Amino acid sequence: MPKKRIDLTGKKFGRLTVIEELEERKQGRIVWRCQCDCGNELNVQGIYLTTGQTQSCGCLKKELDNKNLREEYENKRIDGVVLPLFKGKKPRKDSSTGYRGVAKYYTRKSKEVRYRAWITVNGKQYFKSGFKTPEEAYYNGRLKLEELYLPKENENEKR
Ligand SMILES: [Zn+2]
Structure with missing residues (x-):
């Protein structure tokens, strides 16, 4: 029995915009080709999109890491002196x-x-x-x- 399919095409999850459904199935799940706001493309299983587990190609996490590092650095650097x-x-x-x-x-x-x-x-x-x-x-x-x-x-x- 085919499960009821939700068409995610055109939907946006975080930074990812769903472009199309792929032929590929992973563990029986539909895989969607997505484009990240940064320009990267990646294939994501629908479940990860709808649960919010995947919200970018990885750039979001990278940016947050950088931001944290930068803040840490700024805090150290300031020490009352510019x-x-x-x-x-x-x-x-x-x-x-x-x-x-x-x-x-x-x-x-x-x-x-x-x-x-x-x-x-x-x-x-x-x-x-x-x-x-x-x-x-x-x-x-x-x-x-x-x-x-x-x-x-x-x-x-x-x-
Ligand atoms: Zn990205």
């Missing part, structure tokens, strides 16, 4: 010393001019003091501090 702000290694001429993260100060006793590099990460400030020139403070101070205290970028990521 890295792009620190990306330019060139000194920015926006401070009194001409170097970003470098401040001028006077030694307590002899009142000599010195430069101090500083960086703020996650609300904490770190210093390296005692430089005689702002250049020194920037290259030997500020950049070292960045190396030490800024979260490392993902090595695998393309720059």
Whole structure:
């Protein structure tokens, strides 16, 4: 006795649109040729479509996995610091010393001019003091501090 057949042609299940019924039977079940929104085609047994078990060619799961990974990565990355702000290694001429993260100060006793590099990460400030020139403070101070205290970028990521 032939079972009552439900025509799924043209129906949409998740990302899959049913194109046609195939000759093929799997375990006596009808197999449908489906097109995924991403362009892939695949053959699915009707039961998997109607129960919602199969909703894409696999791209949906892949995307969700990627999304989860990305979110995980973003959460780690943030740590209170937005890295792009620190990306330019060139000194920015926006401070009194001409170097970003470098401040001028006077030694307590002899009142000599010195430069101090500083960086703020996650609300904490770190210093390296005692430089005689702002250049020194920037290259030997500020950049070292960045190396030490800024979260490392993902090595695998393309720059
Ligand atoms: Zn797909």
